[in-house]
Amino acid sequence: VLGSSPVTIVVTSEDDSWDIDTSSCLGCGHFVDWDKMPEAQQAAPVPRDVLGRPPKELKRLAREGCWAGSHAGRARLYPRLIQRVSCRLVTPDAPVYRDVAGRLFGQPSVSSHPLPEFLQGCPVPTYCLNARGVTALKKILICVGALFPDITHSPLLPALAALLLHYSRDEAQCFESLSRLIASNAPHAAYIDQSFLAHQASCMTFGDLAGKHCPAAHRLIAGAAADVLEVYSEWLRWLFPGLPLAYAVRVLDVFLLEGQKVLYRIALALLKLFGLSVAPAGLRGADVKAELRAFAGNIARHASVDELLERAFGIRLFSRKEIWLLQMANRKALVERGITVVQRRPSFHLAVDMQSFSSGTVTAQEMRLVWSWIPERFSLFPPLLLFSTARDGCSLQRFYTCCEGYEPTVLLIKTTEGEVCGAFLSSDWSERKKSGATSGFFGTGECFVFTVRPEADRFEWVLIKKPELAKAVPRSRQRSPSPAAEAAPGSPRAGCSPGRLAVPPAPRRGRLSPFLAVRHFLLPSQSASMFMAGSRDGIVIGEG
Numbered sequence: 006v007l008g009s010s011p012v013t014i015v016v017t018s019e020d021d022s023w024d025i026d027t028s029s030c031l032g033c034g035h036f037v038d039w040d041k042m043p044e045a046q047q048a049a050p051v052p053r054d055v056l057g058r059p060p061k062e063l064k065r066l067a068r069e070g071c072w073a074g075s076h077a078g079r080a081r082l083y084p085r086l087i088q089r090v091s092c093r094l095v096t097p098d099a100p101v102y103r104d105v106a107g108r109l110f111g112q113p114s115v116s117s118h119p120l121p122e123f124l125q126g127c128p129v130p131t132y133c134l135n136a137r138g139v140t141a142l143k144k145i146l147i148c149v150g151a152l153f154p155d156i157t158h159s160p161l162l163p164a165l166a167a168l169l170l171h172y173s174r175d176e177a178q179c180f181e182s183l184s185r186l187i188a189s190n191a192p193h194a195a196y197i198d199q200s201f202l203a204h205q206a207s208c209m210t211f212g213d214l215a216g217k218h219c220p221a222a223h224r225l226i227a228g229a230a231a232d233v234l235e236v237y238s239e240w241l242r243w244l245f246p247g248l249p250l251a252y253a254v255r256v257l258d259v260f261l262l263e264g265q266k267v268l269y270r271i272a273l274a275l276l277k278l279f280g281l282s283v284a285p286a287g288l289r290g291a292d293v294k295a296e297l298r299a300f301a302g303n304i305a306r307h308a309s310v311d312e313l314l315e316r317a318f319g320i321r322l323f324s325r326k327e328i329w330l331l332q333m334a335n336r337k338a339l340v341e342r343g344i345t346v347v348q349r350r351p352s353f354h355l356a357v358d359m360q361s362f363s364s365g366t367v368t369a370q371e372m373r374l375v376w377s378w379i380p381e382r383f384s385l386f387p388p389l390l391l392f393s394t395a396r397d398g399c400s401l402q403r404f405y406t407c408c409e410g411y412e413p414t415v416l417l418i419k420t421t422e423g424e425v426c427g428a429f430l431s432s433d434w435s436e437r438k439k440s441g442a443t444s445g446f447f448g449t450g451e452c453f454v455f456t457v458r459p460e461a462d463r464f465e466w467v468l469i470k471k472p473e474l475a476k477a478v479p480r481s482r483q484r485s486p487s488p489a490a491e492a493a494p495g496s497p498r499a500g501c502s503p504g505r506l507a508v509p510p511a512p513r514r515g516r517l518s519p520f521l522a523v524r525h526f527l528l529p530s531q532s533a534s535m536f537m538a539g540s541r542d543g544i545v546i547g548e549g
Contacts, residue, residue, distance in 0.1 A: 036138030121150025222280025
């Protein structure tokens with residue numbers, strides 16, 4: 006099957022060192038084993054004026070595989086596309102590489118060089134590189150380590166270097182392309198994470214997105230894996246080196262134009278397909294990480310590359326800026342847990358151990374599922390019991406007193422019939438006092454309600470799934486009446502689709518979506534927030 010051949014990986018250890026054969030001449034450009042290289046797809050010829058097309062048109066052509074029909078076409082386009090990437094003023098280029106490589110590997114003999122620190126524990130895929138190409142790849146990565154000493158952890162970097170080398174005329178050109186991606190300073194459009202802190206923040210961001218866009222697959226994983234964050238920490242490996250070469254280069258085509266957001270899309274599409282492929286019995290007892298890696302490697306059995314991309318770009322993701330803000334919030338949470346920029350591995354287990362969790366409302370397994378639903382930056386911290394009717398009684402005023410001063414909070418409710426439901430509440434209950442005598446709504450679009458028994462399900466803000474509905478909502482913002490006579494928490498309003506929270510007024514043009522909690526991102530905004538309300542008579546979650 007096209008693109009289904011396995012990917013060769015060089016597994017490295019911390020004590021590893023590389024032997025470099027410097028007798029091979031520089032600049033030969035013959036880095037590919039063409040017997041292993043997949044045939045180029047049949048596609049329309051690349052337009053001669055392709056680089057003069059508007060950005061949107063260029064993105065469309067890349068997504069449709071316009072230059073998938075010619076290896077030579079990619080070799081011509083890649084360097085020119087990368088030259089357009091905005092990067093730092095002082096960025097090592099091809100002449101710098103030749104100078105450094107000459108000093109490091111100038112003697113015509115085999116020399117030993119230590120493994121760059123940022124590659125410790127990272128896979129180094131070689132795809133269809135021949136022996137000369139593998140040597141060139143090692144030299145390029147050693148020079149990256151020498152010229153970019155601030156890089157401490159970067160799982161994506163070796164795969165990108167290997168892929169670019171397939172389409173580079175020599176080592177120096179490949180290095181310069183890689184160097185520009187490393188040094189990119191485009192706003193909200195990073196290409197390569199360069200520290201464990203940045204990488205872990207992107208893993209948490211993927212977890213946030215997976216919980217919202219792949220709820221069925223996320224529920225399967227949360228039910229089978231002891232640590233969901235650990236599963237999602239491999240999301241980049243599903244793509245590189247997980248995908249076969251024919252798929253990986255199609256992803257690279259778009260990545261060079263659109264940045265990291267594309268990788269989130271592809272990984273989410275893979276996760277959706279994985280959820281559909283799982284047997285009715287589920288994943289209980291299975292090694293979820295191994296199952297996902299195997300699925301990515303055999304993706305050709307489940308979807309063609311065009312089908313995978315079509316599914317990926319059919320996902321309504323947040324804007325690039327909003328994703329960046331979410332990454333920054335996750336990064337801040339990691340720093341609060343003690344992760345530093347220079348740290349290469351966590352010195353402790355990041356995930357919360359729910360086995361020691363005790364409650365008369367939910368089991369530890371059920372709480373683990375609930376904890377997997379809340380934003381990743383909060384799930385790093387263990388739950389603290391603020392209020393319990395068994396301990397504190399049934400006074401609503403006592404509930405407010407115990408919960409004020411804390412955010413976010415999780416509310417768990419058990420009915421007399423044994424049913425369990427609840428809500429994730431992003432804002433402090435003390436905000437209800439800001440409305441004075443009238444009870445106004447507050448909170449952010451991160452609020453959601455959920456059920457645990459008899460069935461586990463989460464009900465989000467409707468605009469997360471159907472952003473087009475925002476256009477039909479009036480912009481005027483009115484004070485809500487006292488919630489005393491309102492419906493039960495989370496019950497849908499008339500005209501609101503079941504399984505979704507009510508739609509608040511749309512934000513002004515140019516402002517961030519209210520999904521992003523203004524408080525957590527420290528941004529001035531007047532976006533309407535109408536997800537929680539409380540008075541002396543009752544509380545409402547989800548009504549508008």
